[in-house]
Amino acid sequence: MHDIGASFVLAYHLATGGDPELWAIVELSLAVSVSSALLACTLGLPLGALVALQQFPGRRALIVAMNALFGLPSVVVGLVVYLMLSRAGPLGSFGILFTPPAIVIAQTVLVTPIVAALARQFVEDAWHEYREQLTSLGVSALRAVPTLLWDLRYSLLTVVLMGLGRATSEVGAVMIVGGNVSGVTRVMTTAIALETEKGDLPLALALGVILLALVVALNAAASVLRDWSLARHG
């Protein structure tokens, strides 16, 4: 207990003392996670909305697949992306294995199905309310996609933040494709795993606290924004 208590004290000093190694890890984590969340939203939001609004053969099967991919095992994603980016793989010539872009790719693959599946559900529910009005105005289902995404922007923000949270907390895939190289691909989660294994609890705890604070802050911001938007826009 004493060791754990002392570790918390040291973690506090690390987190508040501007330790360059720690903050470099935090900075890289945020950079790759925000990048992959943005990419996943760029792909997943329109994809989810399209599936919600369009009728086509195999739609039901696609929805089942999207929902199933929601729980995609991260180590499998890591392995597949590793195989794609390794020298013998189809994307090996880019030479990005064990670099931050490889982490972004793996996280994007993991987060996109989550964003797409949740967006589909939100948009499909909203479509019941909007369909008649938009059809009356002469809006096609395709044109309704950006309209609904914009009108549901505050609800979808929760989806975006969920995607960001998923990306930030990822370990397995990031470890496989990033390699946890110090100063290059070491992010908060992989650093926590490594430092815990080494028994260096203060750094692991400091990173853990920062990670938790980040997640809490994101959710608090989303909550405040949603309440504000409901009051302002109805």
Add this chain to the structure above:
Amino acid sequence: MASATRSLPVEARGVTVRYGALAALDDVDLTFDGSAPLAVLGANGAGKSVLLRVLHGLVAPSEGGVTWSGASTRPRDQAMVFQRPVLLRRSALANVEYALAVHGVRGRERRERAAEALARVGLEKIASRPARVLSGGEQQRVALARAWATRPRVVYLDEPTASLDPSAAAEVERVMGEMRSAGTAIVFTTHHLGFARRAAAEVVFLDRGRVTERTAVPDFFARPRSPEAAAYLQGELP
């Protein structure tokens, strides 16, 4: 898909709309050329709203068909205001602008026409306010402005004064009068008989999905031809 087809005259021939075993409309024949405002009356569940949706091209008949100016393609020069209009989460002005954008109106003209439409319904002062937080009467007028801004040949209004207080209802009635003066044809449903008497020239009466009569307003209220309409009027005007 909407097209360049003209919306009037609209003709329904042998239109039946079924929802499972229930016939919401049953073998309805109706022609509307837009020369005079038409009120569709009937008890709850008579099929008034479904008829408006069929004429507007939102609901496809189970049997029979609808043509607009002789064509079966849904026209663009028409609009509908629903009993509970769905407004987008943006300002009142942006809601009207959205409808104009869908109709291909761009840039400065779009902004000017949207502002003009809101001014016509008396909402120019709250144009920048979020549409969804406006009162029910104001939301209904935004919906009227949105419909009117696209310069439709005909507007279908589904119970436009339902749930509105007398002053808001009077304002909606005033806007409908202006629409009519501007040459827009109007078909509307209502349960307010005084409103129907003032705003319509003809009445179509529906009973359990069937048209029982189509009569000029003065005759309808003085001497309804069908027993169903007579019973309805007696019930409504004790």
